[in-house]
Amino acid sequence: MSLEEPSPDAGAIEAVPQTADELADLLGDRVLDREEHVNAPGFVVRPDEVQDVLFTLRDEAGYDHLSCVTAQEYEDRYESIYHLKKYDDPTDEVSVVVPTPSDAPVSQTAEPVYRTADWHEREAYDLVGIDYDDHPDLRRILLPETWQGHPLSRDYDQSRPQVVALREHANPLQEDQRAGDGDTMFLNIGPHHPATHGVLHVKATLDGEQIADLESDIGYLHRCEEQMCQQGTYRHQIMPYPDRWDYISAGILNEWAYARAAEDLADLEVPEYAQVIRTMSAELCRIASHMLAVGTFALDVYGDFTAIFMYAVRDREKVQNILEDLTGQRLMFNYLRLGGVVWDLPEPREEFFEKIRDFLDDLPESLEEYHDLITSNEILQSRTVGTGVLPPEVAKSYGATGPVARGSGIDYDLRRDDPYGYYDELDWDVITDDGCDNFSRLFVRLREVEESAKIIEQCVDILEDWPEDERTIQSNVPRTLKPEADKEIYRAVEAAKGELGIYIRSDGTDKPGRFKIRSPCFSNLQTLPEMSEGEYVPDMIASLGSLDIVLGEVDR
Amino acid sequence: MPVPLQATGTATPTGTAANGTAGAAPPSAPLADAISGLLGGGLLGDVVGALLGAFLIANLMLIMTAVAGPWAKRKITAAFTDRIAVNRIGPFGLLIIVADAVRLLSKELVIPDGADRPAFDIAPIVLPFSALLGFAVIPMGNGIHLADPETGLVFAFAASSIASLGLIMAGYASNNKYSLLGGLRSIAQNLAYEIPLVITAASVVIFTGTLQMSGIVAQQTETLINVGGIRIPQWFAFVNPFAFVLFLAANMAEIGRNPFDIPEAPTEIVAGYQTEYGSVYFVLFYLGEFIHIFLGGAIMATLFLGGPAGPILPGFLWFIIKIWAFFLFTQWARSAIPRVRIDQLIEIGWKGMLVLSFANLVLTAIIVGVIA
Numbered sequence: 053m054s055l056e057e058p059s060p061d062a063g064a065i066e067a068v069p070q071t072a073d074e075l076a077d078l079l080g081d082r083v084l085d086r087e088e089h090v091n092a093p094g095f096v097v098r099p100d101e102v103q104d105v106l107f108t109l110r111d112e113a114g115y116d117h118l119s120c121v122t123a124q125e126y127e128d129r130y131e132s133i134y135h136l137k138k139y140d141d142p143t144d145e146v147s148v149v150v151p152t153p154s155d156a157p158v159s160q161t162a163e164p165v166y167r168t169a170d171w172h173e174r175e176a177y178d179l180v181g182i183d184y185d186d187h188p189d190l191r192r193i194l195l196p197e198t199w200q201g202h203p204l205s206r207d208y209d210q211s212r213p214q215v216v217a218l219r220e221h222a223n224p225l226q227e228d229q230r231a232g233d234g235d236t237m238f239l240n241i242g243p244h245h246p247a248t249h250g251v252l253h254v255k256a257t258l259d260g261e262q263i264a265d266l267e268s269d270i271g272y273l274h275r276c277e278e279q280m281c282q283q284g285t286y287r288h289q290i291m292p293y294p295d296r297w298d299y300i301s302a303g304i305l306n307e308w309a310y311a312r313a314a315e316d317l318a319d320l321e322v323p324e325y326a327q328v329i330r331t332m333s334a335e336l337c338r339i340a341s342h343m344l345a346v347g348t349f350a351l352d353v354y355g356d357f358t359a360i361f362m363y364a365v366r367d368r369e370k371v372q373n374i375l376e377d378l379t380g381q382r383l384m385f386n387y388l389r390l391g392g393v394v395w396d397l398p399e400p401r402e403e404f405f406e407k408i409r410d411f412l413d414d415l416p417e418s419l420e421e422y423h424d425l426i427t428s429n430e431i432l433q434s435r436t437v438g439t440g441v442l443p444p445e446v447a448k449s450y451g452a453t454g455p456v457a458r459g460s461g462i463d464y465d466l467r468r469d470d471p472y473g474y475y476d477e478l479d480w481d482v483i484t485d486d487g488c489d490n491f492s493r494l495f496v497r498l499r500e501v502e503e504s505a506k507i508i509e510q511c512v513d514i515l516e517d518w519p520e521d522e523r524t525i526q527s528n529v530p531r532t533l534k535p536e537a538d539k540e541i542y543r544a545v546e547a548a549k550g551e552l553g554i555y556i557r558s559d560g561t562d563k564p565g566r567f568k569i570r571s572p573c574f575s576n577l578q579t580l581p582e583m584s585e586g587e588y589v590p591d592m593i594a595s596l597g598s599l600d601i602v603l604g605e606v607d608r
Numbered sequence: 609m610p611v612p613l614q615a616t617g618t619a620t621p622t623g624t625a626a627n628g629t630a631g632a633a634p635p636s637a638p639l640a641d642a643i644s645g646l647l648g649g650g651l652l653g654d655v656v657g658a659l660l661g662a663f664l665i666a667n668l669m670l671i672m673t674a675v676a677g678p679w680a681k682r683k684i685t686a687a688f689t690d691r692i693a694v695n696r697i698g699p700f701g702l703l704i705i706v707a708d709a710v711r712l713l714s715k716e717l718v719i720p721d722g723a724d725r726p727a728f729d730i731a732p733i734v735l736p737f738s739a740l741l742g743f744a745v746i747p748m749g750n751g752i753h754l755a756d757p758e759t760g761l762v763f764a765f766a767a768s769s770i771a772s773l774g775l776i777m778a779g780y781a782s783n784n785k786y787s788l789l790g791g792l793r794s795i796a797q798n799l800a801y802e803i804p805l806v807i808t809a810a811s812v813v814i815f816t817g818t819l820q821m822s823g824i825v826a827q828q829t830e831t832l833i834n835v836g837g838i839r840i841p842q843w844f845a846f847v848n849p850f851a852f853v854l855f856l857a858a859n860m861a862e863i864g865r866n867p868f869d870i871p872e873a874p875t876e877i878v879a880g881y882q883t884e885y886g887s888v889y890f891v892l893f894y895l896g897e898f899i900h901i902f903l904g905g906a907i908m909a910t911l912f913l914g915g916p917a918g919p920i921l922p923g924f925l926w927f928i929i930k931i932w933a934f935f936l937f938t939q940w941a942r943s944a945i946p947r948v949r950i951d952q953l954i955e956i957g958w959k960g961m962l963v964l965s966f967a968n969l970v971l972t973a974i975i976v977g978v979i980a
Contacts, residue, residue: 239785247875261789261950352875354946355866362689425944431867432946589789590876590949 069113075146078113079105090316090541092145094133099152099159100185106134106148106165114138115146116448118166120542120570122555123176125206130157130182134169135542135555135570139448139462142470142551147542152182161187168451171578179204179278194271194607196220204279236264243272247352247593250603254580254596261588266581270574273607281567286314286533287390290567295384297571298605301340301372302548304333304379307388312472313543313554314390318535323524324474325515326392331474332408332511333378333387335504336371341548342455342497342504343368345600349494350426352597353435353590360425367418370411377404390533392526397515405512412512415505419498427495436491440583440595443488450582451575454550455500456599459493461486466546478510490591493598532562542570549573549600569608573601642751661754666740672928673898676935678708684936688943712894715887720783723884727781731881732889734774735896741767742903747821749916749923760821761813761911765806768862768903771896772798775871775881778893782884790880793950794864794871800957801861801868804965808855811965811972812844812911825915845912851968852912856937858961861953863904864897866942870950905934 069075072093076083082101087094097105109115115136122133134148152159161184162169173184174193181202184190192199196216201208237258242248251272257265277293284290294306308330315322322330347364354360372382377398379387387394398404426432442452447460457464465482467475483499485492537560544553550572559565576599584592644650644657679694679702686693694701719728744767745760747753757763772795779791813819816827832842845852861868872880882893909915909930916923948956 237785245878261793350946355869355872355874355942359689359943362691366690429946431948434952435946435949588949588951590873590947593876 070144072146075109075113079108082108087147087149087540089147090539091543092135092147094147094149094540096149096151099150102134102148102150102160102162103165106136106162109136109146109148110165113146114140115144117142118162118168118172118451119145119544119551120553120555120568121162121169121172121176122542122566122568123180123182123204124557124566124568125154125180125204127206129154130159130180132159132173132176132182133540133542133555134162135553139457139464142464142466142544145542147540157181158183158185160185161190163187166451167446167449168575168578171574175574178202181205192271194274196271203276235259243269247596249348249596249601252577252596252601252603252606254592256589256592258589263584263587263589263592266584266592268577268580270577270603270606273603275604275608277608278567278569281310281569282564285562286318286535286564287529287531287562290314290564291388291390292384292386295386296604297569297608298341298547298549298552298573298602299383300344300548300602301368301375301383302337302602303381303383303385304330304337304375304387305341305545305547306552307385308334308473309543309545309547309552309554311388311390312545313541313556314533316543317539317541317556317558318390318533320391320529321527322392323527325518325523326525326527327474328511328514328518329393329397329525330388331478332508332515333375333385333393334473335507335511336375336378336408337385338504338548339501339508340368340371340375342501343371345455345497345548346422346426346494349594349597349600352593353432360422363418363421363425367415370414374404374408374411377407389526389529391529392524394525396523396525401516405516408508408512412505412509415501419501422498427491427498433491435590436489436494436594436598437487438489439587439591440490440598441488442579442583444486446582447488447579450579452550452579453572453575454546454548455493455496456550456576456579458482458484458500459496459598460488466544466551470544472545474511474514475507478507480506480510490594490598493600497600534558534560534562536560544570547572549602549605550576552605571605571608573599573603573605574608577601577606658754662744665743665748665752665754669740669743669899669902670895672902672931673895674705674709676898676902677894678705680935681939684939685943688940709891712891713888715890717887717889718884720884722783724781724783727777729889731774731778731781732885732892732896734777735771736892736899737896738767738770738774739896739899739903741770743899743906745821746903746906746910747825747915748906748927749925752924753822756820756822758818758820761809761819761824764821764903764907765802765809768900768907769798769802771900774896778885779881782881784884786877786879786883787881789877790871790873790883793873793877794881796950796954797861797864797868797870797957800954801858801961804957804961805855805858805862807962807965807969808851808858809907809911811848811851811969814969814972814976815844815847821910821915825910825917828914829917841914841917843912843914843917848968848972851972854961854965854968855908855912858965859904859908860938860941861957863900863938865901865938867945867948868953869942869947870953873947901935901938902931905931908934 069078079095082097082105083095085096087096115138117137117139118134119137120135124131130152132150136146138144150159159182161173171193173187174190176182177184177190178192178194179202198216198220200214239256239258241254241256243251243253253269255267255269256263281290281293290310291307294310295303297306343364347361350358350360376382379385442460444460444462447457447462461484463482463484468482480503483496483503485496535558537558540557542553542555544551552572553570555568556564557566580596583595643660644653647653647656682693694704697703697707742764744754745763775794776791779787816824828841828843830842832840832846864871885893909927913930916927918926
């Protein structure tokens with residue numbers, strides 16, 4: 053079976069390859085070698101057959117989700133890994149490993165297969181230095197365009213600081229007219245703009261008030277998080293960093309991404325009690341994060357600091373108070389540990405539970421308030437319904453996840469589809485809405501808050517009845533973790549914004565050999581031009597708000 | 609009383625005593641004439657009276673703006689959003705007005721590169737003065753009425769729409785694309801809304817048969833109906849509530865407040881036409897906007913709410929209450945109503961409000977014609 057001869061009969065389509073061996077058969081002699089990653093089988097393919105292989109895997113094996121592209125440099129070669137998943141079943145994973153020689157790191161681009169590869173490969177080029185052949189727009193994405201060298205490559209001189217002065221950047225005030233005929237106007241939206249939610253720079257070409265062309269310029273908040281994680285030890289030094297990716301109070305969700313990847317890598321057990329606490333605190337974070345998303349979205353559509361924003365912040369504040377009681381922190385929680393959590397619930401426990409229950413009791417009422425003010429408001433509906441449309445096929449191609457994907461009717465939630473923590477023991481639903489527009493994404497978030505509340509309530513019930521002598525908060529984890537060399541894992545959790553994945557390759561030391569973060573915002577933000585082209589500026593702003601990006605996570 | 613110019617100055621001290629009571633007696637006399645009468649009349653008296661009257665009314669408006677801008681707006685918005693707002697300086701934080709004034713005026717006045725001067729400098733002056741000009745013909749009760757020309761209503765609209773000129777000047781002179789977008793938006797918006805606004809006001813004129821503000825107010829003092837001994841006056845908001853609502857909506861667009869604050873739209877085009885303005889120029893814009901809101905409220909009060917009429921309290925107080933009620937309404941809308949998109953606004957204006965306002969006009973004309 054090859055790409056040129058797609059099997060015409062329905063019977064063959066049903067027989068989608070399941071096991072690694074079947075996939076190997078499907079790919080035939082395009083597989084040079086097989087690898088075993090902890091999460092998935094890996095197939096080594098030639099750099100000039102990348103598209104061919106990915107097309108086959110996408111169209112004939114159903115791997116429609118390019119979750120992440122990891123690039124790294126070994127002593128003797130460069131390597132790009134395409135982490136593929138299925139939207140229907142994210143546990144069905146496969147890695148396509150593309151080695152390229154050190155002296156000529158040129159690999160075929162995957163962009164025609166998965167649109168999301170565009171940015172992922174640009175990042176790989178920027179940080180590691182792999183050239184992607186036929187890539188439509190291979191430029192630096194996170195670092196300034198005048199940067200010298202590729203920071204994650206082996207010959208990069210880390211000791212030489214590079215200062216890129218403002219004058220070395222492209223001058224945004226020059227060359228205003230694009231498209232020659234002068235009917236359009238080029239407009240820089242950001243990096244300092246009230247609605248970009250951080251330092252995002254959107255280069256917009258306007259035709260009147262409508263968006264003719266749009267390009268996001270990111271990287272203003274790049275802090276070398278991957279590199280910092282590679283320089284920290286598994287046991288303690290990495291855990292504080294995830295709090296700083298999606299810093300909008302989604303800290304514990306992010307920490308869980310690292311915890312899950314590292315625990316699976318090092319075969320650590322997590323006590324059930326700790327899993328319940330993790331689940332509860334993570335959902336609290338999700339509520340806090342969604343509250344802010346709803347509030348700022350309202351801000352974008354309403355204009356000034358309005359009641360909804362303040363109400364949302366008020367409710368978020370309650371969650372933060374609970375999280376502060378639990379973790380001692382309001383933003384940078386650093387609460388999870390490999391093998392559990394750092395400490396037990398605060399004493400007196402009854403008081404803590406009561407505080408959570410009070411919050412949960414008030415929540416339906418305040419959600420009603422939001423629905424009154426936002427979703428049932430006719431002006432808001434006329435502003436958001438049918439604008440910023442992201443069809444499910446496009447969303448999948450861009451690797452959109454989280455509320456963005458669920459607002460496009462894609463029933464995809466790692467908490468249910470790739471269960472971790474205590475989620476599969478609890479009773480809750482995945483919210484989807486097939487409106488595909490700004491309104492759907494807003495609506496999904498509001499409904500997800502309800503579901504998170506359900507989860508928290510059940511967790512509180514469980515924790516209340518937990519026998520006192522069985523409250524193990526951490527399993528027995530060695531002081532120094534040294535996973536065996538060349539073990540590779542890619543694990544993701546459902547963070548507030550979507551699928552937050554971590555790729556770790558161990559090199560036998562107590563620090564990761566390669567640490568790659570798959571940021572949901574990074575992939576989601578890529579869909580902005582699809583949603584906004586042809587729309588009015590205000591709708592583009594609303595779409596941006598509905599994507600709920602955090603630049604700390606986009607730029608890492 | 610043709611008194612030679614040089615003689616007026618000397619005649620004033622005696623003239624004041626003689627004419628003092630007589631000049632102030634009829635409450636409907638315009639303020640300028642009253643002052644002129646106090647001063648003994650004559651050309652100089654007229655000039656000084658006009659200037660002094662204008663000075664008083666302008667200052668009254670500026671004081672109201674000063675209270676509204678830095679203090680009342682914050683307090684009202686805070687009340688809508690569960691906050692406390694300014695409460696540190698002075699009683700109820702009132703002295704924040706002083707602090708804010710000093711802060712704003714002491715900032716550096718930055719003129720952007722490539723700004724088109726003097727348009728850039730004139731724009732912030734045009735805006736507040738156009739709004740202040742409109743107050744010249746507004747009867748505020750207790751004889752506070754600067755001028756009462758026969759074309760009073762038309763003058764008020766004409767004066768207030770000069771503001772558009774200021775906005776477009778600010779928009780293109782700032783050499784900033786956001787400003788340009790804001791300026792263009794404000795023109796599109798004003799075109800779409802001024803026509804329904806004036807047409808709706810014309811339906812009131814059909815009732816009154818005069819454009820003179822005092823005539824419009826006088827007409828509304830008549831009794832509409834007596835309900836259990838309580839006399840309901842013939843306010844046009846009661847006579848034609850449909851026109852009132854229409855006018856209210858168009859007025860919100862005219863003064864550019866939510867849901868029609870599209871020319872500013874902070875989250876879309878930063879601050880629209882005023883993006884590049886700071887320091888004194890910004891203060892002038894800010895003043896202008898607030899005076900504009902008050903002028904909008906004043907025109908509404910005069911046309912639909914009986915002007916300064918009201919029970920117990922003096923007319924002037926009622927007038928102030930009415931325009932503050934309108935201000936409160938704009939702040940309420942600001943906190944609770946999302947902004948519409950520019951194309952939706954144009955659609956509402958041209959396809960909705962224009963048709964409705966003409967329907968209202970024709971219906972009113974027919975009804976008035978049949979009854980009369």
